[in-house]
Amino acid sequence: MNEVAAPTRAPTEPGAEPCAERRAADPAQEVARLREAVLEKLCYSVGKDRNTASDRDWFIAVALATRDRIVNDWMLSVRAAYQENRRRVYYLSLEFLIGRLLIDSLTNLGLVEPMRAALAGLDIDLDKLRQVEPDAALGNGGLGRLAACFMESMATLSIAAHGYGIRYDNGLFRQTVTDGWQHEYPEDWLDFGNPWEFPRPEVNYNIGFGGVVESTPRDPGSAARIWRPGETVVAVAYDIPIVGWRGAQEHNFVNTLRLWSARAPDPLRLDAFNAGDYVGALADQVHAESISKILYPADSTPAGQELRLKQEYFFASASLQDLIRRHLTQNGDINTLHEKAAIQLNDTHPAIAVAELMRLLVDIHLIDWERAWEITQATFSYTNHTLLPEALETWPAALMERLLPRHMQIIYLINAKHLDHLRAEGMDDPGKLSALSLIDEHGGRNVRMGHLAFLGSHKVNGVSALHSELVKETVFRELHEIFPDRIVNKTNGITFRRWLFEANPHLTKLLGETIGRDFYDNPEALRALEPLATDLDFQARFAAARLANKTALAGLIADRMLIKVDPNAIFDVQIKRIHEYKRQLLNILQTIAQYNEIRAYPMRDCVPRVKIFAGKAAASYYMAKLIIKLANDVARVINNDPTVRDLLKVVFLPNYNVSMAEAIIPAADLSEQISTAGMEASGTGNMKMALNGALTIGTLDGANVEIKERVGDDNIFIFGLTAEEVAARRARGIDARETIAHSPMLREVLESIQDGAFSPDDRHRYAPLVDMLTYHDYFLVTADFDAYVSTQMNVARRWRDRKSWWRSAILNTARTGWFSSDRAIAEYAEDIWNVPVRAP
Ligand code: 26V
Numbered sequence: 001m002n003e004v005a006a007p008t009r010a011p012t013e014p015g016a017e018p019c020a021e022r023r024a025a026d027p028a029q030e031v032a033r034l035r036e037a038v039l040e041k042l043c044y045s046v047g048k049d050r051n052t053a054s055d056r057d058w059f060i061a062v063a064l065a066t067r068d069r070i071v072n073d074w075m076l077s078v079r080a081a082y083q084e085n086r087r088r089v090y091y092l093s094l095e096f097l098i099g100r101l102l103i104d105s106l107t108n109l110g111l112v113e114p115m116r117a118a119l120a121g122l123d124i125d126l127d128k129l130r131q132v133e134p135d136a137a138l139g140n141g142g143l144g145r146l147a148a149c150f151m152e153s154m155a156t157l158s159i160a161a162h163g164y165g166i167r168y169d170n171g172l173f174r175q176t177v178t179d180g181w182q183h184e185y186p187e188d189w190l191d192f193g194n195p196w197e198f199p200r201p202e203v204n205y206n207i208g209f210g211g212v213v214e215s216t217p218r219d220p221g222s223a224a225r226i227w228r229p230g231e232t233v234v235a236v237a238y239d240i241p242i243v244g245w246r247g248a249q250e251h252n253f254v255n256t257l258r259l260w261s262a263r264a265p266d267p268l269r270l271d272a273f274n275a276g277d278y279v280g281a282l283a284d285q286v287h288a289e290s291i292s293k294i295l296y297p298a299d300s301t302p303a304g305q306e307l308r309l310k311q312e313y314f315f316a317s318a319s320l321q322d323l324i325r326r327h328l329t330q331n332g333d334i335n336t337l338h339e340k341a342a343i344q345l346n347d348t349h350p351a352i353a354v355a356e357l358m359r360l361l362v363d364i365h366l367i368d369w370e371r372a373w374e375i376t377q378a379t380f381s382y383t384n385h386t387l388l389p390e391a392l393e394t395w396p397a398a399l400m401e402r403l404l405p406r407h408m409q410i411i412y413l414i415n416a417k418h419l420d421h422l423r424a425e426g427m428d429d430p431g432k433l434s435a436l437s438l439i440d441e442h443g444g445r446n447v448r449m450g451h452l453a454f455l456g457s458h459k460v461n462g463v464s465a466l467h468s469e470l471v472k473e474t475v476f477r478e479l480h481e482i483f484p485d486r487i488v489n490k491t492n493g494i495t496f497r498r499w500l501f502e503a504n505p506h507l508t509k510l511l512g513e514t515i516g517r518d519f520y521d522n523p524e525a526l527r528a529l530e531p532l533a534t535d536l537d538f539q540a541r542f543a544a545a546r547l548a549n550k551t552a553l554a555g556l557i558a559d560r561m562l563i564k565v566d567p568n569a570i571f572d573v574q575i576k577r578i579h580e581y582k583r584q585l586l587n588i589l590q591t592i593a594q595y596n597e598i599r600a601y602p603m604r605d606c607v608p609r610v611k612i613f614a615g616k617a618a619a620s621y622y623m624a625k626l627i628i629k630l631a632n633d634v635a636r637v638i639n640n641d642p643t644v645r646d647l648l649k650v651v652f653l654p655n656y657n658v659s660m661a662e663a664i665i666p667a668a669d670l671s672e673q674i675s676t677a678g679m680e681a682s683g684t685g686n687m688k689m690a691l692n693g694a695l696t697i698g699t700l701d702g703a704n705v706e707i708k709e710r711v712g713d714d715n716i717f718i719f720g721l722t723a724e725e726v727a728a729r730r731a732r733g734i735d736a737r738e739t740i741a742h743s744p745m746l747r748e749v750l751e752s753i754q755d756g757a758f759s760p761d762d763r764h765r766y767a768p769l770v771d772m773l774t775y776h777d778y779f780l781v782t783a784d785f786d787a788y789v790s791t792q793m794n795v796a797r798r799w800r801d802r803k804s805w806w807r808s809a810i811l812n813t814a815r816t817g818w819f820s821s822d823r824a825i826a827e828y829a830e831d832i833w834n835v836p837v838r839a840p
Helices: 027-046 055-084 102-109 112-120 126-132 142-156 267-273 278-292 306-331 334-340 352-364 369-379 397-403 405-424 430-436 449-455 465-473 477-482 496-502 505-515 523-532 536-561 584-600 622-639 658-667 685-691 704-711 723-732 737-741 744-754 767-775 781-800 802-815 821-833
Strands: 088-092 096-099 136-138 161-166 174-178 181-185 198-209 212-215 225-228 231-243 254-263 341-346 380-383 394-396 446-448 457-462 487-489 570-575 609-614 648-653 670-673 695-698
Touching: 027 055, 027 112, 055 102, 055 112, 055 126, 055 231, 055 254, 088 142, 088 306, 096 142, 096 658, 102 112, 102 126, 102 231, 102 496, 112 126, 142 161, 142 231, 142 254, 142 341, 142 496, 142 821, 161 306, 181 622, 198 254, 198 306, 212 405, 225 352, 225 405, 231 278, 231 306, 254 278, 254 306, 278 306, 306 334, 306 341, 306 352, 306 397, 334 341, 334 369, 341 369, 341 821, 352 369, 352 380, 352 405, 352 449, 369 380, 369 405, 369 457, 380 449, 394 397, 397 405, 397 446, 405 430, 405 449, 430 477, 446 449, 449 457, 449 477, 457 465, 457 821, 465 477, 465 487, 465 704, 496 505, 496 658, 496 685, 505 523, 505 536, 523 802, 536 648, 536 658, 536 802, 570 658, 570 781, 584 609, 584 622, 584 648, 584 744, 584 781, 609 658, 622 648, 622 767, 658 685, 670 685, 685 695, 685 704, 685 802, 695 704, 695 781, 695 802, 704 802, 737 744, 737 767, 737 781, 744 767, 744 781, 767 781, 781 802
Parallel strands: 088 161, 088 341, 161 254, 341 380, 380 457, 457 487, 570 609, 570 670, 609 648, 670 695
Antiparallel strands: 096 136, 174 181, 198 231, 212 225, 231 254, 394 446
């Protein structure tokens, strides 16, 4: 690991003096100061009096008082990065799934207990305020949450990093479930303001669209052109400071998440232009601002819509203009950009940045093409997060030509030079050349954004060992042959601050009392638990901590769903976006099979289980919505059947989000990670639940493979086809009739669904689903069904042997330290960004 010296804190240029030091040495004084600060915020920033303030007012006051503490370190960090002139990391992501920040910030500042005490003195309950904060849901799922974990780890490791994204007015839709069907409603996280952000109206950039490209007459040999956009939108910055673990200590960095909001260039001038036509003037404004209105809520099929491409270019261009301005202010010479900036592309969503940087270098800074390409490749790196063919972004060339005419010229030139080079090297296979081209010629001309990101980067990474190998063998097979050193693996990680310390204080306390606090800073220190895995006294305490979490979740389920669940039952949890490849359906079919067993053999001793599901379906994803309906129909039937005698309960919790994950994960006994092998790039929920002591039931997919290697085969339940077997089975054809014929249990389950056992009001409701499983079971639910059912029986057997179960659970916690996002980020820093890190 490259180490870095502590930033000097001499009060020199640039920027203002850091605010006065507010930390108090004495704890009582700290509490008093916090209380004073909160009251001051309540009065002077919120404008409320103690007696009339609502919980929300108090929350804002507390958040603002907390933010003040962060700002102190923030300014020092900005200055330190400047003084040391370090290489900065820029994390470009269309999604940051942050969740709530109050407890996270207080934890990292070491101020949870002082703040709790400060508020208690005012008769205010911190835990109540915690619930008032809306989730910042600026992401769809794993990719966005990873970006948020990475921002926190980069601050923790003192990497001078900036996140760049979009400040969506509306984050991921709010899900309701009525009568079992999902409905989507706009999400309104900004309705009462965002106390964490700083608007920066003075930081703004023009972003062009459309128009024409003119040749520069000055130098006929140059590649430079003049682009005259037909439309301009302004990107305005909003900054959120991101504080890392032990943010209050000397050496930590507070980094910046800079989110762009779209504005019309000059509303006043617009008014003048449209004199008298207010509606018309407003329409222009609405049109411009629509770019940052809403997060695209599909995480599979790219919508292919103009507005999405505009979002991608809008934020890529604003971010590049901003970081180039910073670079030039400090270094003066654009030629050294790659030495001072490392830009990570989070999936292909920001890939247009490759063409934009080329444009800025060649057209604006008049760098010659070859040099510009060297700088570009040395600056960018790209992370691939999915192999799903339908999720690989391509854009119709015609759309790009209309919206980004200059970028399209640049893309064509990158492609021509790339293909010329290959031909010069002797490549003449037209099939290969067409697979290597940036332009996909099948079915109209489309730009392959993955290829653009690959060519424009010096490193490309997958997000788990298996996934990275599959990236080499599938999407980028031909490119990998030509650039064999470019693809590397960086297995994902999660921030332990949020996913262990904050989400599971009971367990964290127990661990601290048992093995000391080394694991606070060094997750591998959790290994010290291993010898305790068979210690019955420790097992009892471990089980008690978990029971407290399960009791809390049971309370939440009772409140929200009016369903009573027994905290002593197995909590069997599948929480993630609803997707056919994630196979919630497999879980539901097994649930029905167990239901059938309970009814058929009422005398059999059966382990009580609560099946917990949560997750959102893309609004347009018909099959996913039908799966939600089935889960709810099955829940209704099972939960209301007296013969089940509470041996099985099924719960679908609506509106899954980061905060709900924080409540469910510490209470999960069994973590369902049952995707069709080869399809889940990594998964991160799998890491979160294993760390908190759940056992995984899963396929050899994504990071499950590495979890298995670390926790050991005895402490995980693996079943099903491997990625290779999946490929072979698909190659043979996937008519499932034979499979179904050979599995009486599966047949019975499918027949009961087909017969309307769960949809008496509409017997044919699930016909499409049963047909899909029977005739084109692409996700191989039927092929894995028997193996899954028998593995679930093993789970039940293990659960009965409590000593053995708790031993495995403890070993899961002990052996998953490696999945910390600090480890992941340290690997990026060393192998991809070439920036120093400091151990937390
Ligand atoms: C695609 C699209 C298409 C256009 C509309 C919006 C949108 C949003 C997201 C995506 C890509 C989704 C890819 C993704 O989320 N991958 C997940 O990344 C996680 C972090 O690496 C990983 O753990 C999951 O396995 C992987 O599915």
